[in-house]
Amino acid sequence: MISERRQILPKCEVRMCFLIWISALIYASYHVYAAGKLFDMSKNGDDFNNGWFLGYKKDTADFEWYNWIPMIRLLMPWYLLHIILTEFTRWILIEALPVCYIMVTNLILFHLFGLKIVLLVFLKILLHFLTLCTRSILLVWILNTSFLLFLSFVLTYIMDYMRVKVSGSDYYFVVVTFAWLQLKCASFSFEFLKKSSKKLNFRILLSLLGYSYYLPLYFLGPLMLYNEYEIGVKQPFKRWTVKRLFSALLNILRYIMWIVLLDLFLHFFYIHALEYNLVKVKMLGVWHLNGLGYLLAAFFCVKYIAVYGLMRTLAAIESHNPPPAPSCVFYVYRNSQMWRTFDVGYYKFIKRYIYVPLLNESKTVSRRLIAAAITFSYVYIWHGTHANIFWWSLLNFIEVSIVEAALSEIYKNDRFQYWLHHTFNEANVERLTALIFAPLYLFFIFANSFFYVMDGGFIFISQFLEASWRFNVCSIFISYCFCITAMNIRNCQKKKINFENIKVI
Known part of the structure; x- marks a missing residue:
């Protein structure tokens, strides 16, 4: 929908959006930190152990x-x-x-x-x-x-x-x-x-x-x-040199460093112990609960970046080329984008062996929906047939295969193209894109909360429905600022981001 090969929005506007988003994240993170300090660790011995950093207790509730x-x-x-x-x-x-x-x-x-x-x-x-x-x-x-x-x-x-x-x-x-x-x-x-x-x-x-x-x-x-x-x-043997050895060790140490930092994080933010006490966290306030949801999502993503990255490095040492580590959660604002870039190998599997064969070169909407529904059904079965996995799969199907796919079809319509380019300049098109995806990003977080918060997904949704309109408008505005930030980060990486790239899977 927009060109990202050059700067479109004014730099001051982009920086202001980044400042608003990062400030909200820090503020919410502080509330999560404070909630952890209120936690009675004596009653939840299985969720903590004696950490390795300066005598702090460590959250061990993430199985x-x-x-x-x-x-x-x-x-x-x-x-x-x-x-x-x-x-x-x-x-x-x-x-x-x-x-x-x-x-x-x-x-x-x-x-x-x-x-x-x-x-x-x-x-x-x-x-x-x-x-x-x-x-x-x-x-x-x-x-x-x-x-x-x-x-x-x-x-x-x-x-x-x-x-x-x-x-x-x-x-x-x-x-x-x-x-x-x-x-x-x-x-x-x-x-x-x-x-x-x-x-x-x-x-x-x-x-x-x-x-x-x-x-x-x-x-x-x-x-x-x-x-x-x-x-x-089938790759032939490559002679080992000091440069090759140093590069391999450097990559291994890089991901080990991420693992150590994540482990250190759990000495200060008891996010997984709080995960099993969501009702109490909800009573503390919306900033506590929303901050917890965001940090759970971030930790979930970064731990897979660290572990997948380490395993990928070990495979790459001997001439294999596994899928890349997941994209950083801090510049992924579309659920379809998350599916394509989080677990790339798994995405390739469901696309290559399920979705594309079922589609069978048919471009009809009904065929796409049926193919996507069967694909997400397989995703549900593979991840385990639990209730929270069902809701996670269903909500992801709705957002990726219905909502985002519908946006893609609307954008490709010639009349819409004519109206868009005769009504907005490029900067306003980018703002419109962020505004459209801001509430979808919140839905994306709520949908995925079912995966890593087990049975607590409905609590995250209920707090949004029960919150005041002022807080909800504030949440959408912060989400808008995040979308602007994420789009410009990807712009710096010289990757195309537009509605045409939104696919059913």
Whole structure:
């Protein structure tokens, strides 16, 4: 809708919008900090432990973060072994790389979870391989969806029946790695079925196993589609130089620094402990609750930037090119943009294997809605069939596939184009864009709050509905200032942002 190759709005206006937005963020963050100080930690012992910074208590209520950090520390020696072994193999006999991937990851699985989990993982991959004998995409999808439902409803009983003793964080990682594994097996299957002339043999099985067990992306993501993995695994050995070693270490330290800073943040802002006390936080005031919602979203985004970035760096060291780390939440103001840039590998998966095949070159509105509805249904099943995930998926479908898609269709209308360019100059077009997306950005935050606040999403919505009109107008104005800021940050990055880029998925 607007050109972003040059400055459109006056610099003083952009700076003023940034100042208003950042001031509101600091003010709300202070209220969240103050709310944490009112927290009675003695009654919530499981949500805190003795931190590592100057005797402060640390918020440990984020189950993901609480389990990720020990897992990363535990896996670091294994990552080093993996890189040394695979780089040596790439130098001596590149065809044997899948064997290295299989061997190292299975040693870790055996060490962490035992032989039964190793066998369960292998049988799951083997079942997908045998399904390829039918060369049926429908059967692959049936198996894929059935296994995701199996993860949600049956896995616990199967593990009890097999007398597999895993609980707590171990069970969490078993479920998460199975979910990642499901996407990898599906990606391999669809790419294989595109090449109908290929016959199943041991080499194909070895390729599937190597891809499925690839260590840097096995436990914590992100997803790399098989066609991208296949390019990396065929790359010849590159001689190690001081410059290459220094670059790799610098990137690893950069993401470790982000992990340390996030851990330090939890010594001062008890956002996840407060997350389980949203009713009390709501009683403190709208600035407390809204500040908490924003910081939860920011922490959620940055922790994935740090962890995905670290895993991506480890994969890039050995010539793979995984999807980039998520975009920074501080310049993403459109939900469709968030879907394309947050978990890029997962977005590529649902677009390449679900949305585009369902669309089948049809551009009708009804076909797009049906394709988007099925895609978001898969998103719901993959993330776990919980009530909060249902509302998160539904609200995202409404905003991305209905509201933003409708805006795209309106903008492409010739009459609207004529009216727009004969009524507004470029600066006012940018202001209009920000004004339109300001309330949508608030809806975007409320919709995504269902994902990381579990059952508290309705509390965030209710406080907005119950607040005074003055506060709501203030919220929309701050959101408008954020949109102006975000649009100009992306302008500095020389990326195009316009209504034409708004897609159903």
